[in-house]
Amino acid sequence: MKKEKDAPLLRALPAVDQVLKLPPIEALLVDYDRGLIKELVRETIADSREKIKKGADFPLGPDGKISSDWLFGQISARMDQLLRPSLKRLVNATGVVLHTNLGRAPLSRAAALAVADSASGYLNLEFDLAAGERGSRHVHLDRLLRAVTGAEAGLVVNNNAAAVLLCLNTLAADQEVIVSRGELVEIGGAFRIPDIIRRGFARLKEVGATNRTRLADYRQAISKETALLLKVHASNYKLIGFTESVSLADLAELGKKRGIPVMEDLGSGLLYDLSGAGLPEPIVRKSIAAGADLVCFSGDKLLGGPQAGIIAGRRDLIQRIQKNPLTRALRPGKLTLLALQAVLGQYLKPRTLPQNLPVLGMILRPADEVKRAAASLCRRIHKLWPEARAQVLPDQAYAGAGALPEEAIPTFVVALKPKGISAGRLAAAFRAAPVPVVGRIKQGVFCLDCRTLLPGDDRLILEAVTTIAASPPR
Template sequence: MSAVGLPHRIHLPSVDGVLRWPAIEALVAAHGRAVVLGAVRDELAARRLAGEVGADIDIAAGIAGRALAIMAPSLQKVFNLTGTVLHTNLGRAPLPPEAIEAIVKVASGATNLEFDLATGKRGDRDDHVESWLCRLTGAEAATVVNNNAAAVLLTLNTLAPRREVIVSRGELVEIGGAFRLPDIMVRAGCKLREVGTTNRTHLADYREAIGPRTALLLKAHASNYRVEGFTAAVPEAQLASLAKENTLPFVVDLGSGTLTDLVRFGLPHEPTPAETLAHGADLVTFSGDKLLGGPQAGVIVGHADLVARIKKNPMKRAMRCDKLTIAALDAVLRLYADPDRLAQRVPVIRLLTRHPDAIAASAQRVVSLVAKWLGARAVVDTIPVQSQIGSGSLPIDLLPSMALRIVPQGGKRASGRALDGIAAAFRALPVPVIGRIAEGAFLLDLRCLEDEQEFRALFTGEASR
């Protein structure tokens, strides 16, 4: 006899009858009648279509599985072992504890998001981050929108509607998801004026293109690609002087953006907004969730009069950040007040500067555990690999790392289906593990594995979703 009814049924029970089973009543108490009712109907319909009946306990288990699947959150934590630190598909920069705490603090109730506590009047949500952005970049003013593409779009729509924007042909970048700078310019209502060639653009090219319909000069930093060999590009300071001669704004899209010189951490140099403004740029745009290490945001810094015009654009409201983003960004910006401790306090910088010996030691500690979990399905060892920074940041610079190499039984002759099966097995863990397939193996690059204890628990049966 089953725990919830007859040991086996000849006919399927009714929906109302199933809803009175104790196990199903418990599901209703946990998840609500509407969800469970849908699960009951779907389970019975599936069994009817398949010509299956089964025991009551099996039917109840099927219903429970459907209800839990409906209620399971779609967005969940994963282990990023792809070898790409700033992985766009996996959420880019992990936030520091200070930012998470700030989000929690403002999420549960009312805040002074747009309320001036000193005067008791309406305030500006940008006020919570503007002073820090100005302090860290040397800008006169700043504003924030929901990502850097929005920052570029809003800037162009404000300063160059129905007019020409001069850009080097070699800087007409495409960012993730096939979003291209020329397309953004069309949506911004301005006209692209290309100058130079793919690999070489000179100051004279810009000078000759300036005319009565020119609105501004735009430079897009090559943050997600690099052209090498027979190349020429005009330095920012020269473009700034040319723009000033013609009373035009000079705007620089840094793309990734970092608020500190990464060379101090042994990483390649990436231009900072402060450097770009010092070279004479009037406005600089950059991302918040890449090398800066904060939440998704697009930052615009520069001359006060231009920022004021941008903030008055009606599109600004459609692109504004919510209180959670502002709280997180404010918390991360404050960490930059102490640059000597950034490598410990900002996760992105900590992951990028992680010593290869530490990664190798971690690999040695977990390799046998993963091998035991896989059993006869695959052979597991460790190999040196190269991590990449990702999200269009320092595109050709690689970082030495160590990976678990997982080869399905069959060695080099292992099929793609076998590799896909291994990858799927890791994605099905209570906390999904995301790696990459390369050279006939499934690789788990351990550069971003900081919580080794939680990772180990996945293979010992101690983890739960």
């Protein structure tokens, strides 16, 4: 019976070619690719067919076919969705400074301006202006990297996993890489150090135990096949209790005696000393000074730049890596180099760095200042939406992206507890704002953490509050 009931509506669906001849669709064809419009028409008709089978009803036109106006509306909606950018600016009120899901480090104004100034035109990416001939994109940041790390040379690729992979493939393909069992970490997205080593066509040799590794373990494991001693910073977890590990300086001394390069994967890429703020995280320059032959780290974590993998160390090793064909496959684009060049340049003025680099500014911002910002935001939210029952509460923020996993940063949040609205629904309403606001839910309460707000974000939050207050979620 249901099939018989559906049959008239199914017959009322027009053919694709008929829809393409409709005047409003023909107007679309003037500006847009015919193949694209045809595919959207197919999708609309197929979707309508499935809905009819599930019992949906549709408006019919004078010709007995499904209304052409309705069809055009559906096709236009699909076109709008296709044209609407999926990536969009949002407000990070989560309290996680380097939120991987939210793009990690926000770029400094200097970096954003550098990209905007040059991206729309040509630039000397691989052109030597002095010689008037082809050059290398790798020369642009070498001097800056040497200045901020203390290394002999530097190289930039597209992310830190690529940097590690490239070093392993260049220096240890078909040979052994010795790593402590306690450092065989998973670096996120299910990518594990043993997997990276295998993909680099090197052979992993584990030494020590999960909680204790001694220098003697490395010494005894070295063989004629050993090409690299690898130390991995345990950035996203911490071993406590009955533990022992080998310092980078001791490992570097062993490597030097045995003629084996020592490489450290630092991950977070800190170039600015945070120990004064009680935040212990290894610094790239100190790793170089301790004797590491190569150090790999990320550009978009504590460094505060764009996504990139940076290799700093001995010039002869960097030169070998540059000659690896994989270097071309993993090379960064011009936008990355422009942004990173601007950010590294800011490190040459360390005194003003916290004011000019958003990541460091957020991490080092005094708690009292965050509290005042939260109080101000709370008052303004209360004026716009008294029913939200906004209040300021102390809480803890984190660096994120695997950096400083045990080091909580004091912060203050604006907690919203409107009656009859669950925290989940309120969070969804904020995410649906014209400029999405992403907060966090703690103990069943939706919170806006003021430590991770950028200048102007409070205005965007208030705009979202105004929209939500006019039509609260139920």
